[in-house]
Amino acid sequence: MTDKRMTEDEVVAELRSGMTIGIGGWGSRRKPMSLIRAILRSDLDDLTIVAYGGPDLGLLCAAGKVRKAVYAFVSLDTIPLEPHFRAARQSGAIEDEPWDEGLLLLGLQAANWRVPFLPTRVGLGSDLFRDNPRLRTVTSPYDDGETLVAAPALRLDAALVHLNRADPRGNAGYLGPDPYFDDLFVGAADKAYVSAEYVVPTDDLEPTVGLTRLLISRLQVDGVVEATGGAHFTSCVPDYDRDETFQKSYAASAKSAEAWAEFKSAWLDLSESDYQEKRAAEAAA
Amino acid sequence: MTELELGAPTRAEVCVVAVADVFRGDGEIICNPIGTIPMIGGRLARATFEPDLAMTDGEAKLVANDEAVPAPADLVIEHFNPYRHMFDWVWNAKRHVMMGATQVDRYGNQNIAAIGDYQQPRTQLLGYRGAPGNTINHTTSYWVPNHGPKVVCEKVDTVCGIGYDRAAELGPEVARYHEIRRVVTNLCVLDFETTDHRMRLRSLHPGVTVEEVAAATGFDLVVPDDVPESRLPTDDELALIREVIDPAATREQEVPNP
Numbered sequence: 319m320t321d322k323r324m325t326e327d328e329v330v331a332e333l334r335s336g337m338t339i340g341i342g343g344w345g346s347r348r349k350p351m352s353l354i355r356a357i358l359r360s361d362l363d364d365l366t367i368v369a370y371g372g373p374d375l376g377l378l379c380a381a382g383k384v385r386k387a388v389y390a391f392v393s394l395d396t397i398p399l400e401p402h403f404r405a406a407r408q409s410g411a412i413e414d415e416p417w418d419e420g421l422l423l424l425g426l427q428a429a430n431w432r433v434p435f436l437p438t439r440v441g442l443g444s445d446l447f448r449d450n451p452r453l454r455t456v457t458s459p460y461d462d463g464e465t466l467v468a469a470p471a472l473r474l475d476a477a478l479v480h481l482n483r484a485d486p487r488g489n490a491g492y493l494g495p496d497p498y499f500d501d502l503f504v505g506a507a508d509k510a511y512v513s514a515e516y517v518v519p520t521d522d523l524e525p526t527v528g529l530t531r532l533l534i535s536r537l538q539v540d541g542v543v544e545a546t547g548g549a550h551f552t553s554c555v556p557d558y559d560r561d562e563t564f565q566k567s568y569a570a571s572a573k574s575a576e577a578w579a580e581f582k583s584a585w586l587d588l589s590e591s592d593y594q595e596k597r598a599a600e601a602a603a
Numbered sequence: 604m605t606e607l608e609l610g611a612p613t614r615a616e617v618c619v620v621a622v623a624d625v626f627r628g629d630g631e632i633i634c635n636p637i638g639t640i641p642m643i644g645g646r647l648a649r650a651t652f653e654p655d656l657a658m659t660d661g662e663a664k665l666v667a668n669d670e671a672v673p674a675p676a677d678l679v680i681e682h683f684n685p686y687r688h689m690f691d692w693v694w695n696a697k698r699h700v701m702m703g704a705t706q707v708d709r710y711g712n713q714n715i716a717a718i719g720d721y722q723q724p725r726t727q728l729l730g731y732r733g734a735p736g737n738t739i740n741h742t743t744s745y746w747v748p749n750h751g752p753k754v755v756c757e758k759v760d761t762v763c764g765i766g767y768d769r770a771a772e773l774g775p776e777v778a779r780y781h782e783i784r785r786v787v788t789n790l791c792v793l794d795f796e797t798t799d800h801r802m803r804l805r806s807l808h809p810g811v812t813v814e815e816v817a818a819a820t821g822f823d824l825v826v827p828d829d830v831p832e833s834r835l836p837t838d839d840e841l842a843l844i845r846e847v848i849d850p851a852a853t854r855e856q857e858v859p860n861p
Contacts (some may be wrong), residue, residue: 344686371730391730399728407717407727416716420690420736438694440736442777443769445762449721465777495663496685 321486322542326356326590329511329541333357333476336385338366340426340472340507342479342500343552346372346394346560348492350480350513352548352590357383359586368426368472370419370498372552373568376402379412380571380578381586386413388472390422394565401572416449423499425472429506435468442467477507480549481534482557483527484514488539491527494555504538513545515557547594564597609841614789614861615640615854617808618748619844620836621787622701623648625744629699631655633665633692636701639857641746643671644787645701646848647840659684669847693733696741696780702734704745704786706759709802709822710766711783711795713738713745714759721761734763739770742782748857750788755802756821767800789858791816792833797825806833810861 330353333339343349354374357365364385369375371392378384380402392400406412417425424436437456442465447453456468479500484490490512492500504510512534518526548554551561551568571581585593622644626634629648634656636645642661649656650669660666665682666673673679692698705728706714713734719725737743743764747754762769770778785805786793792805803825804816809832817824836844844854 389730391732393729404727407724410723414722416731418731418735419686419733420693423687423690438736439739439777439780440694442735442739443762443765443773444731444735444738445716445721446731446735449761497687498685499687 319487322488322536322539323486323517324541324543326352326513326543326545327359329353329478329543330356330360330362332509332541333362335362336364337475338368338473340474340477340503341367341369341374342477342498342503343372343374343549344370344496344498345391346396346552346565348480348494348498348549348554349374349552350478350545350548351550351552352545353478353480353511353513353543354378355586355590355593368422368474370422371403372400373565376400379403379406381582382411384412386415388415388417390417390419394569396560396562397565397569401569405572414449415452416446418446421446421467421469422472423502424469426499426502426506428469428471429473430502433471435470437466438469440467440469472506474503474507475509477503477510478513479503479510479534480513480545480554482515482554483523484512484517484534484542485520485523485536486517486542487520488512488534488536488542489520489523489532490514490534490539490542491523491531492533493527493531493557494553497533501533504534509540510538511541511543512539513543513548515546515548515554517542517544545590547597550594550597561597609838609845612836612841613855614808615858616836616841616844617833618787618789618858619644619647619854620840621792621806621808621833622746623651624834625701625785625787626653626656626699629653629656629742631657633657633659633689633698635659635698636746638701638703638746638748639671639853640748641701643844643849643854646671647843650843650848651840657681669843671849671853690736693736693740699742699744699784700737701744701746702737702764704747704754704764706754706756707745707747707786708756708759708766709824710768710800711745711764711786711802712759712762712766712769713764714761716761716763718760731763735765738764738781738783739778740780742784744784745786747786747788750790750816750819752819752821755786755788755793755819767795790819793824801825803827804830806831808833809835
């Protein structure tokens with residue numbers, strides 16, 4: 319049996335600058351934030367990030383790690399617009415490849431199934447064809463002869479996802495309301511890393527999570543990180559809700575270079591264990 | 604209950620029934636209004652004349668509750684509806700969405716992605732979200748709580764949701780599921796029921812004039828000779844809105860009474 323447990327920093331050591339990295343979760347929900355924080359501590363840069371974006375993409379933009387964003391939206395949910403992402407876009411600091419939410423699902427699904435594209439009507443007539451040069455149309459070979467969008471396979475060098483529970487081999491499940499697209503990110507990637515609130519023995523996993531919530535299989539997972547509080551400050555229900563106070567201070571740090579430097583020094587220039595200790599102490603204060 | 608006891612309807616409540624009427628005749632599909640007044644209006648439609656509509660809790664569940672924002676413990680859950688399943692409804696045309704619009708033009712093209720040049724926008728917004736997929740696949744309406752000439756505008760900077768001119772370019776076969784039914788604003792109701800699907804003034808909320816709407820619109824609207832007043836809520840509707848669907852009166856914060 320392969321025990322795939324590793325630390326956040328060991329995961330990041332397997333990544334390279336210039337990679338295309340998919341990040342699971344949705345908006346400011348169940349994001350693998352401890353892995354993002356580890357990337358922020360590393361010298362990785364020039365990354366292409368594929369995500370249903372939230373503070374994962376915002377933080378990576380603020381830290382200058384992003385070459386290109388591949389996304390359908392970036393939002394903090396309770397703060398609709400992600401201020402760090404906006405700043406990166408408005409200053410022209412990053413390349414932008416827009417997708418529709420459903421189109422992104424199809425691109426990941428195509429990569430999972432090793433086909434070059436999947437057909438859909440999504441995108442026809444819209445400016446996605448002006449702004450995303452990767453998109454092409456395809457003509458149905460059947461009698462209808464319809465013109466459809468060929469959603470291109472979105473192959474990833476690596477995927478990072480955060481689940482509620484995992485076992486040491488890489489099986490993992492979610493306990494919240496929505497699986498999001500974590501299994502598709504994992505399946506679209508050459509290397510996939512799962513962080514989880516708790517890593518439990520395999521014989522405890524299904525009884526804890528329930529059969530239909532076992533989203534991720536070890537067949538597609540290369541590393542497992544136990545990261546209790548690892549999604550903070552995004553939500554990871556039912557383990558914890560979004561930390562709205564913290565999120566507000568994160569958003570406010572986009573106001574100036576000084577504010578960002580202060581936030582970075584307080585919350586990012588420290589180890590994950592120090593981060594977790596510090597935020598627990600602040601929450602208790 | 605008499606009208607006197609209920610008090611006159613507010614502008615927000617007129618908007619709520621205008622939203623509800625957008626879903627009239629939709630039958631058994633997902634009614635997916637996004638925003639405060641849209642959600643209240645959708646719930647009102649289901650609680651009255653469209654009882655078979657299916658609606659979300661804002662996340663991954665279809666719920667039977669009449670309250671716009673039910674307490675988690677009170678949820679009456681009908682179905683598991685995570686985002687990936689919502690796309691099945693979208694691509695099946697079993698959905699009518701009401702989205703917001705930072706910009707919307709005379710043919711119903713909508714922008715929620717970015718203002719200015721797309722490559723380096725003056726203002727980055729949410730992104731394309733699901734607007735391209737929604738508009739090519741099923742009925743879409745828009746909610747504009749801040750009707751002004753930069754919002755209801757001559758030309759949108761980025762076409763996320765496609766309007767009738769873009770749909771016409773695609774041809775009747777390709778665009779056969781496209782319908783922009785209505786735009787409800789804080790001033791009026793707009794539709795596209797003209798021969799070339801140009802935006803038309805459908806009704807004016809009480810107290811609003813044609814001139815006021817024209818001044819708040821960045822292009823020449825089609826204005827019929829007689830523009831009716833927007834429908835007022837019935838007593839039953841007012842009671843439902845105030846006592847059941849939105850007892851916290853969140854609607855009044857989204858559209859203040861003039």
